Amino acid sequence: MSTPYYHAIGKEIAVFDHAYKCKIPFLLKGPTGTGKSRFIEHMAHELNTRLITISCHEETSSTDLIGRFIIKGAETVWLDGPLTTAVKEGHVLYLDEIAEARPDVIVAIHSLTDHRRELFIDKLGETIKAHENFMLVASFNPGYQRGFKELKPSTRQRFVAISFAYPEPKIETEILVSETGIEKNDAKRLVNIATKIRNLTELGLTETVSTRLLVDAAQLIHVGLPKRLAVHVAVIEPLTDDLEVIAALKDLSDLMI
Numbered sequence: 001m002s003t004p005y006y007h008a009i010g011k012e013i014a015v016f017d018h019a020y021k022c023k024i025p026f027l028l029k030g031p032t033g034t035g036k037s038r039f040i041e042h043m044a045h046e047l048n049t050r051l052i053t054i055s056c057h058e059e060t061s062s063t064d065l066i067g068r069f070i071i072k073g074a075e076t077v078w079l080d081g082p083l084t085t086a087v088k089e090g091h092v093l094y095l096d097e098i099a100e101a102r103p104d105v106i107v108a109i110h111s112l113t114d115h116r117r118e119l120f121i122d123k124l125g126e127t128i129k130a131h132e133n134f135m136l137v138a139s140f141n142p143g144y145q146r147g148f149k150e151l152k153p154s155t156r157q158r159f160v161a162i163s164f165a166y167p168e169p170k171i172e173t174e175i176l177v178s179e180t181g182i183e184k185n186d187a188k189r190l191v192n193i194a195t196k197i198r199n200l201t202e203l204g205l206t207e208t209v210s211t212r213l214l215v216d217a218a219q220l221i222h223v224g225l226p227k228r229l230a231v232h233v234a235v236i237e238p239l240t241d242d243l244e245v246i247a248a249l250k251d252l253s254d255l256m257i
Contacts, residue, residue: 006035006042007175012162016043019160020135025113027156028139030164033210036139039164040094049133050091052082056101062108066121078124087112087119090131098138099151106155112136113158169195172211180218186227189257190214193231196256197239197249205239213238227257 019026020043028036037053044051054065065083069076086093095101095109111118117130138159140151167175169191176187194209217234221227236249 003045004038004041005175005178006038007167007171007178009035009164009167009171010162012039012164013043015160015162020047023117023132023135025136025138025159027159027161028137028164029142029161030139031141031166031210032207033212034164034166035211036164037094037096040092040137040139044092047092049135050086050089051094052086052091053094053096054082056095056097056099056105058100058102060101060105062102062104065105066108066119067123069123083108084119084121084128087128087130087134090133092135092137095136095138097140099140106152109136110155110158166194166198166211172214175211176214176218179215180222182218182222186221186257187218189227190217190221190231190235193235193253193256196252197235203240203245203248205245207239209235209239228254231257 016026016039028039030036041051054060063081065081067079067081067084070079080088083093085091095105098105108119111120112130112134113136117134119128119130120126121128142150166172169188172191172194173184173187176182176190177184182190191214194211194214197203197205198208213235217230220230220234231253232250236246236253239249240246
């Protein structure tokens with residue numbers, strides 16, 4: 001399997017490498033679609049280790065992560081959850097949008113984020129020492145979007161943290177070309193549209209144009225969908241349901257591509 005493409009924006013690769021060596025948990029901060037998940041996929045591949053990803057939401061509980069008893073035939077047996085598996089076997093565990101998880105999830109990982117590096121399984125009455133290669137990584141969106149939960153300072157301070165933002169236009173153009181094979185001039189036009197929309201703060205968009213949306217548009221263009229239509233369906237429509245805003249953004253993008 002080839003290495004997942006990732007274009008470094010700053011010193012994030014070096015910081016992660018050193019945090020991994022020091023067994024320090026790693027926190028990725030930044031808005032949706034800025035490459036946080038792709039970054040950790042890339043790093044896990046470079047480390048030749050398995051990546052276990054948990055997409056956290058308000059129903060994500062510690063039981064989902066640690067494990068539970070299940071009925072198997074006439075017996076009741078214990079089934080390890082993804083966190084327990086990662087701790088035992090030495091994988092990278094990625095908690096995507098950790099702030100969205102229930103409080104008991106945060107409590108469950110606390111002893112893995114300090115000098116103890118251990119996991120207590122209450123239902124078994126056991127404490128497991130983490131494998132030397134175990135790495136805990138989490139991401140969250142720190143107030144970039146209205147309605148998103150914040151991560152408590154007491155939890156944040158258990159991690160080495162690095163911020164992700166949208167790339168500079170030149171780099172974002174290179175990402176689109178490398179990811180999709182789109183012509184460079186078309187990639188530049190997509191980036192220019194994104195930059196323009198990102199600066200239109202008066203529209204009050206809950207989210208702005210992410211690099212991920214641009215990649216989707218570039219893929220559609222590369223396989224033959226008309227450029228304006230690709231921008232409409234992959235960039236503008238996912239941003240809002242406000243018909244007036246959609247119409248205005250379509251008019252804007254049509255002038256730029």
